[in-house]
Structure formats: structure tokens, C-alpha cells
Amino acid sequence: MDLSKIITNPDKLFYPADLIFKKDVIAYYYLMADHILPYISNRPFVMNRFPDGIAGKSFYQKEIPAYAPNFLNKVAIWHEKEKKWVNYPYVAHKEALLWLVNQGVIELHCWLSEVPQIENPDILVFDLDPEPPLSFQDCLPVALLLREVLLKLGLEAWPKTSGKEGMHLFVPIEPKYGFKDTTRAAFNLCRLILKAYPEKVTLERVIKKRTGKVYLDYLQNSRGRTMVFPYSLRPLPKAPVSTPLLWEEVTKGEISPAEFNIKTIWERVKKYGDLWSNFHRRRYDIKPLLELM
DNA sequence: GCCGAGT
DNA sequence: ACTCGGCAACGCCTG
DNA sequence: CAGGCG
Ligand SMILES: [Mn+2]
Ligand SMILES: [Mn+2]
Numbered sequence: 001m002d003l004s005k006i007i008t009n010p011d012k013l014f015y016p017a018d019l020i021f022k023k024d025v026i027a028y029y030y031l032m033a034d035h036i037l038p039y040i041s042n043r044p045f046v047m048n049r050f051p052d053g054i055a056g057k058s059f060y061q062k063e064i065p066a067y068a069p070n071f072l073n074k075v076a077i078w079h080e081k082e083k084k085w086v087n088y089p090y091v092a093h094k095e096a097l098l099w100l101v102n103q104g105v106i107e108l109h110c111w112l113s114e115v116p117q118i119e120n121p122d123i124l125v126f127d128l129d130p131e132p133p134l135s136f137q138d139c140l141p142v143a144l145l146l147r148e149v150l151l152k153l154g155l156e157a158w159p160k161t162s163g164k165e166g167m168h169l170f171v172p173i174e175p176k177y178g179f180k181d182t183t184r185a186a187f188n189l190c191r192l193i194l195k196a197y198p199e200k201v202t203l204e205r206v207i208k209k210r211t212g213k214v215y216l217d218y219l220q221n222s223r224g225r226t227m228v229f230p231y232s233l234r235p236l237p238k239a240p241v242s243t244p245l246l247w248e249e250v251t252k253g254e255i256s257p258a259e260f261n262i263k264t265i266w267e268r269v270k271k272y273g274d275l276w277s278n279f280h281r282r283r284y285d286i287k288p289l290l291e292l293m
Numbered sequence: 294g295c296c297g298a299g300t
Numbered sequence: 301a302c303t304c305g306g307c308a309a310c311g312c313c314t315g
Numbered sequence: 316c317a318g319g320c321g
Contacts, residue, residue, distance in 0.1 A: 008294080009294085046308080047307090049294075049307080051294045051295085052294090059306080059307050059308085060307080060308050060309085061306095061307050061308075062307090062308060062309075063307080063308090065294085065295075065296085065307085066295095066296085067294090067295065067296080079308095079309075079310075080310080080311085081309075081310065081311075082309075082310090086308090086309090102294085103294060103295090104294060127321090129321090179311095183312085205312085205313055205314070205319075205320060205321095206313090206314065206315090206319075206320085207319085207320080217320095217321070219311085219312060219313080219320085219321075220321075222310075222311060222312060222321095223310070223311070223312095224309075224310035224311060225310075225311085225312095225321075
């Protein structure tokens, strides 16, 4: 791979307050690629682009640019409302990832399904969004209860920080259901959590009704929605990283998401490697969740 | 980051 | 030669 | 139905 053919403007300032340059973002993804690719490979990718850094104008882009190189793959996805096909890029190797990063992509936003089975998600997600002034700490007991119930039903959840204040649990599933099924499965479990923790969580879609609660955003499992994937940088001061966690850390609660960032993450990766390295060893059937009534 | 339309 | 706008809807839920 | 939401 010839980086000099892929990278432009390496000295552009991307995180002004932290003196983090475009070349630092490129280097981060170059060095982290082996930990990232197992999770994002072959997933339809939505580009959230910051060509002038996090303080500049940003935009989302689904359609792969006409000028993209052949080594960036694409997949046509039907958009029902617009009645048209949209060609999404998907990453299959490091070179493709770095090309996207050079385009100003800072965050890794991917579908929960993989090519070619794009209509069958292989991840079920539990998206914990603490409504301010709640914070990451308030997600912890909710995440633990989710894990406990999932284990009782025979499913395994993998925790990470979102990089902001929230938390994500990913459950690897067999890609044999549709998005409506996985969304229903997530809803069923979230409804159970609401029953157990009515003071802590909410399923309300109207923001004004969420005050003081953690929003369990089960709709994040719908078709066309994306999630931030493991080891994604976030476009926030200090360049926080969406960081895989030990359940022991979730239990102890002595961590905060801001401590995992582009500068500090390497010490953690050296100590633990990829904490999700066994994520793909087993996939689960969501049937027990569909039967929760 | 790059293209294309307008000036 | 230069500037400037565009680059994203999807699909669900609520009232 | 229009509008909110992520
Ligand atoms: Mn979230
Ligand atoms: Mn959310």
C-alpha cells in the first residue's frame, strides 16, 4: 500500500484545541486497523465527513463519490421512500479505510448487517443514551441488568463506550432475521428493563419526556440506521475513542469515557489487546427475545 | 475533499 | 481563474 | 396526516 498516493493535506489541523492533525488521525487508523477491520468489514458505511476538521463544516454522505478508487467496494441499497438505489461504500481492507479517512471521515458509522446479506442484521444493539445531566455513570446499572437478563436467555453482550456519554452493548446474532425482527427483539428486552428500572430508564421518543432517565434507543436496530463501531474516534475535544470494556469495569464503575482517547488508548491496547477479540466466536439466536412478551 | 455551475 | 453550494435520508413513532 | 427523532 502506497500511503503517499492516498493521503493529502497531512498537516491540516483536525482537532484545533488539542493540536491533533490530519496525519495523527491517519496514523491512528493505520495503527488500529487490525483491531477495527474485523468489526466494520463488509458493512455498508455512512460517511460523516469533516474535511476541514471538527470545527469546520461537516456533512453525511451515503452515495460513494464517483471519483472513489476501485479498491473501495460498493453495494447498491434500495431506498424505498425515494424509490432509488444508493451505492454505499463498504470497507474490506486497510487501504479502503484510509482512503475514507483521507476524505475527512473521522467516525466509523456502519450498518448492523454485512454484504451480501444486507437485509439480515448480524448484530443486535442496545444503545444507552443518558439524557443530560445524566452521564456515563448512570448507564452502568442499566448495562449490567441488560447483560444479566441476556445471559439468562443464553445471549452474550459486549460492552463499549460510545465515546461521548453513552454506552453500547453489541450482541452477535445469526443473520437470519430482518431489521423489524431485531428491532422487536430489542424492544421486548428494553420494555422488561423499563419494568425493572422505571426510575432509571425511558423508552420515550419525545425528548421532553425523557428527563432524568437513560433513553434505551431500541430503534437504533432499524433498517437504514447506523452505529459507531469499536475504536472509532469521535469529533469531540481530546478525540475520544469508542472503547471496548471489561464487564468488570462496568461493574466497578471507576472509568469515564473521556479517559479513552487518541493519546491514551495505546497503553490500554498494549495491556489488553482487543477486548472484543472473541466477539465473532459465537453468534446467537434472538428467538428467546422475540418470545418475551 | 472534490466536483460542477455560475460568474 | 475563482467562488460557492452540495454532499442524508430512513423508517419508525407521536400527537 | 405532519412533524419529531437519531
Ligand atoms: Mn447512543
Ligand atoms: Mn441513540
